[in-house]
Amino acid sequence: MKLRVVVLGAGFGGLELSAILSEALGEELDLVLIDRNDSFYFGFSKLDVMFGKKKPEAVKLAYRNIAKPGVRFVQETITAIDPEAKRVTTNGGTYEGDILVVALGADYAPGDTPGLVEGGYEFYSMAGAVRLREVLPTFTKGNAIVGVTSTPFKCPPAPSEAALLLHDYLTERGVRQNCKISLVMPFGIPIPPSPETSQALLAAFAERGIKYVADRLVRALDPARRVAILDNGDEMPYALFLGIPKHRVPEVVAESGMTVNGWVPVNPKTLETRYPGVYAIGDVTSVGTPKAGVFSEGAAKIVAAEILEDYMGGERPPAYAGQGLCYVEFGAGRVGRVDVDFLSGPKPTGSFVEPSAELVRDKEEFGSSRRRRWFGG
Numbered sequence: 001m002k003l004r005v006v007v008l009g010a011g012f013g014g015l016e017l018s019a020i021l022s023e024a025l026g027e028e029l030d031l032v033l034i035d036r037n038d039s040f041y042f043g044f045s046k047l048d049v050m051f052g053k054k055k056p057e058a059v060k061l062a063y064r065n066i067a068k069p070g071v072r073f074v075q076e077t078i079t080a081i082d083p084e085a086k087r088v089t090t091n092g093g094t095y096e097g098d099i100l101v102v103a104l105g106a107d108y109a110p111g112d113t114p115g116l117v118e119g120g121y122e123f124y125s126m127a128g129a130v131r132l133r134e135v136l137p138t139f140t141k142g143n144a145i146v147g148v149t150s151t152p153f154k155c156p157p158a159p160s161e162a163a164l165l166l167h168d169y170l171t172e173r174g175v176r177q178n179c180k181i182s183l184v185m186p187f188g189i190p191i192p193p194s195p196e197t198s199q200a201l202l203a204a205f206a207e208r209g210i211k212y213v214a215d216r217l218v219r220a221l222d223p224a225r226r227v228a229i230l231d232n233g234d235e236m237p238y239a240l241f242l243g244i245p246k247h248r249v250p251e252v253v254a255e256s257g258m259t260v261n262g263w264v265p266v267n268p269k270t271l272e273t274r275y276p277g278v279y280a281i282g283d284v285t286s287v288g289t290p291k292a293g294v295f296s297e298g299a300a301k302i303v304a305a306e307i308l309e310d311y312m313g314g315e316r317p318p319a320y321a322g323q324g325l326c327y328v329e330f331g332a333g334r335v336g337r338v339d340v341d342f343l344s345g346p347k348p349t350g351s352f353v354e355p356s357a358e359l360v361r362d363k364e365e366f367g368s369s370r371r372r373r374w375f376g377g
Helices: 012-028 043-051 124-138 158-172 195-208 250-257 291-312 355-375
Strands: 003-008 030-034 073-074 077-083 086-088 093-096 097-101 108-109 143-150 179-184 210-215 218-223 227-230 235-237 240-244 246-248 279-280 325-333 334-341 349-356
Touching: 003 012, 003 093, 012 043, 012 073, 012 097, 012 291, 030 124, 043 124, 043 158, 043 355, 073 108, 077 250, 086 250, 097 108, 143 158, 143 250, 158 179, 158 195, 158 210, 158 240, 158 349, 195 240, 195 334, 195 349, 218 240, 291 325, 325 355, 334 355
Parallel strands: 003 030, 003 097, 030 073, 097 279, 143 179, 143 240, 179 210
Antiparallel strands: 077 086, 086 093, 108 246, 218 227, 227 235, 325 334, 334 349
């Protein structure tokens, strides 16, 4: 009997899990990987698209190119999840497995922030990045705000990166002196688990004349008056607003009954839900790590080890430690790196590697290695 696995979502977590199980089981595996999209892209590539460095088609990886023994990708929209039966219904059929893994990530809800759709832009989706690719060249003067509208949100360094890269972009166009840049963040420092990384970012902001507004969220925009309204009632005028939209669990997951307080709770050590044989990994969970691809990948490794141990026997895998690294764009052709650990100790910790051109190459290899691993034959 083949091991039947149904994986919902082909992001970092779904792709890594599929690759590991395929390598271990080959044709003993019957894995269906379901996603409504036809292609994958790394989150950091949206900044490349947004600032005109790469075209959208250059950063997308087509799922049809996945060539893994025992893995079958289907592009379908999931319409219902029955975690008790480990059964999934889509617009194309019904799938059941011995194991069900929910890796559907978080959806964006820009409409939940009053005025954002009418008076601002989001850059967290590829569609938003493509739209800004056309808008940014028209911005020549005034106040630009990069603002977080709610927590939790994906990739905590991304707002800082956007502000620094916007500085470079405006400088290259010769209009930076006519523009102000502000960054509104819900944290006292940009990367709370790593004070060293945060201090480096704050120094970079100061050097470039970027205003850091700490411990605040943007609750609404007033498009008529062109002001951003913060959660304490303060107002900030803007000519360009780049927002990080509200995140929420996909509706089909909420309707499945798996969520508590808006996200899927899991055993933090094993990533198993309260339903036997059903796991959840990545942004859809409330496990306590940032909503970022590298943590989804790490969770996938633990879940794969759990599945293989149950199927093949052997030692129990180690508990999920919530560890990951993140490359941070500092602008001026330099990239830094932060290594964080969220679950091993009593509190999250992080270490910092100074920005350099060498880390630019490391970041490129990070993407290339995963492209080869997840999509190669």
